[in-house]
Amino acid sequence: MRLLHSLAKTHASFDDPDLVSHAGLVPVMALAQRAGLPDLAAGHVRPAGECGVNAHLKVPCLVAGMAAGADSIDDMGLLRHGAMPALFGGIRAPSALGSHLRCYTWGNVAQLEKAGRGFLTELCREAPLLPGADTLAFIDIDSMQKRVYGHNKQGAKFGHTKIQGKSLLVRGLNALAATISTPLSAPVIAATRLRGGNAASARGAASLAARAIGTARDCGCTGTIVVRLDSAFCNAAVIGAVRRGGAFFSVTAPLNAGIRAAIAAIPDDAWTAIKYPRAIWDDQLGAWISDAEVGETEYTAFASKKGQAVTARLIVRRVRDLNKKAAGQGELVPAWRHHAVFTDSPFVLVQAEGQHRDHAIVEQVFADVSSGPLAHMPSGVFAANAAWVAIAAMAHNLLRAAGALASLPFAKARAATIRRDLIAVAARTARHGRGHITLHLPEGWHREQEWRSLLAACGPPAEAA
Numbered sequence: 001m002r003l004l005h006s007l008a009k010t011h012a013s014f015d016d017p018d019l020v021s022h023a024g025l026v027p028v029m030a031l032a033q034r035a036g037l038p039d040l041a042a043g044h045v046r047p048a049g050e051c052g053v054n055a056h057l058k059v060p061c062l063v064a065g066m067a068a069g070a071d072s073i074d075d076m077g078l079l080r081h082g083a084m085p086a087l088f089g090g091i092r093a094p095s096a097l098g099s100h101l102r103c104y105t106w107g108n109v110a111q112l113e114k115a116g117r118g119f120l121t122e123l124c125r126e127a128p129l130l131p132g133a134d135t136l137a138f139i140d141i142d143s144m145q146k147r148v149y150g151h152n153k154q155g156a157k158f159g160h161t162k163i164q165g166k167s168l169l170v171r172g173l174n175a176l177a178a179t180i181s182t183p184l185s186a187p188v189i190a191a192t193r194l195r196g197g198n199a200a201s202a203r204g205a206a207s208l209a210a211r212a213i214g215t216a217r218d219c220g221c222t223g224t225i226v227v228r229l230d231s232a233f234c235n236a237a238v239i240g241a242v243r244r245g246g247a248f249f250s251v252t253a254p255l256n257a258g259i260r261a262a263i264a265a266i267p268d269d270a271w272t273a274i275k276y277p278r279a280i281w282d283d284q285l286g287a288w289i290s291d292a293e294v295g296e297t298e299y300t301a302f303a304s305k306k307g308q309a310v311t312a313r314l315i316v317r318r319v320r321d322l323n324k325k326a327a328g329q330g331e332l333v334p335a336w337r338h339h340a341v342f343t344d345s346p347f348v349l350v351q352a353e354g355q356h357r358d359h360a361i362v363e364q365v366f367a368d369v370s371s372g373p374l375a376h377m378p379s380g381v382f383a384a385n386a387a388w389v390a391i392a393a394m395a396h397n398l399l400r401a402a403g404a405l406a407s408l409p410f411a412k413a414r415a416a417t418i419r420r421d422l423i424a425v426a427a428r429t430a431r432h433g434r435g436h437i438t439l440h441l442p443e444g445w446h447r448e449q450e451w452r453s454l455l456a457a458c459g460p461p462a463e464a465a
Contacts, residue, residue, distance in 0.1 A: 032398055067395045235302075266297050427440060
């Protein structure tokens, strides 16, 4: 690829009032209106103060900006470029949106989170977000330490995070999130909560799990629900909340003395080889020849807590520990590394263990939002950042719904891919007839069919129907 004209003969002029850079916001925000986002914001979110008014306009502005790739308050200026005011009404300046967020109290953030859960429920009615949810759905709960750099960030503290497998202390804010997915779908965000940077992972996780299960039921997850968590959430309060919600739990068990004793009691003939990275299928034996095996036993957790003891399955995966083999010597006694899962899952051993490993899908969601709206915590006010996290979850779910309506590949595509291929497309606006407007998009656009499918599926906004 090369320039056909020299720079001396190339000129630029920013003078066309009919161009827009993010024409994909038209069908995306039509979908948001069909799902009732303005009405949900107006009905639930009521910040005080002069700048807290018109939440039904300002919250959709923030969602639209994040859907288009804004990761700071100043980036919301992209909503006012070119002919955007000819396509959308109620657009607010970045300064007005920032002032609106700073009006939020912790109670207003809870109102916003409630509106977000209602928005997800409506999106599931408008788009096939969770196919197969009437049979099986997974809720994954985890926390993310988000690094911040400002000296005046409220709530910023040092907390643990893992970077390339190493645990480090990072100064930041801690976001707790619950996602919903099925074996056929990409995950959507059901609930969020921002906490101080030094918060323990499990703080507030019990109530978040209860809300996530309720949201999953509202979204059509009428079948089996399995809540997957890592070892930081292995406590009686969280597991009790999951069971009260009518869901099954699958939590990584910490290798304490009781767990080790239970693992040691598993008979040698009770281990089953599983398909693992170096596994080989033996046609004669009809089984996997693998360096990983799984077994299970019964285990009672939290027995020391009166009335909170839980008896369930302890599923253990053991993997050959090749690092403990002495140099130049053969292996006399196999050395194993053990990974235990405490669960009441109704599935068979190999299936339940494999499903728990898929809990890592929540890390993909964190990576997705970190490359988009959560690249920064934009405000120095804690409640404003908490509101920003809740709105980022709405934008993520909206993009997931738009992708599901566009095509099957986009239903599981990363948010960055959806923004690049469906939203960040330039168009020229042209008025004709009585109140009609046509978007002239680039000829030969490589995602023309998906864009048309999204536009057709969204239809006219609900209030114009």
